[in-house]
Amino acid sequence: MLNVIKTRRSIRSFKDQPISDEDAEKILDAARLAPSGGNRQRWKFVYVKDPQVLRMIKNCSPGFYGDAVAAIVILLKEEKEAFGRTDYSDIVGIMDVGFAAENILLAAYALGLGGCAIASFNESGIRKVIDAPEGWKPMLLVSLGYPDKVPKTPTKKTLSELVYLDRYGRKWERLEGTG
């Protein structure tokens, strides 16, 4: 699992090779099992594999790179309130979608596939293309397919740059010099 996390890359170049429905189901099951605030699971997943629908999804998504053979549209149920707070609902929902997307990407990679989370899309267009009902907001797309080109690992900040111990700003000595 840790190796999957360490070596996964965002894929934007795909082979023209279909994804089996069995693998798609495994990926979607990983999404289903992601954590969500209050376990409310206020999400739906539209798995797109019809080339014509995928084509139109791409047309409506400036951030969609590459000829992915499938995509998942993650929709969030719009709610005005969460945990008794009206300023909280969207934040929790956005995090939930992120959890699901990460599970999708890790599961895909574990199955030899790749993909990329896409936030740049025309919501109204996606809504029309997949017939999303009122109250369900397309939040994120994830492209999927077999990787053609795998990008190099980008430079990541070190743990010592990111982690403090017990309070903000206090360095943790054991992390000094770690990658």
Added chain:
Amino acid sequence: MKGSLDDQFFDLACRVLNYAIEFVNAPGYASLRLVDVLKGLLELQPQIEGVSRGEFYEKVRERLESRELLRSAEDRSKFLDELLTMFVDEWRNTSLR
């Protein structure tokens, strides 16, 4: 971009429209200029052999011609969304199994 020339032209026009929508709330003229690109593209359509859907593109061209000066981003967004609906309806009627 794959498929017939007809589909490629449709996809290109649809993408330009979506880019115009992407920039509709951004400062500057990107959205307006992309609508101009779309208009120019659609004006070329009758001259390109192998690109059909003439009736559809004619309707879009007419709608673009008839647009009034849209001062607010909200009005521009509404107008562009209307054009997008035309594209999605055309795609639904001709491309879906």
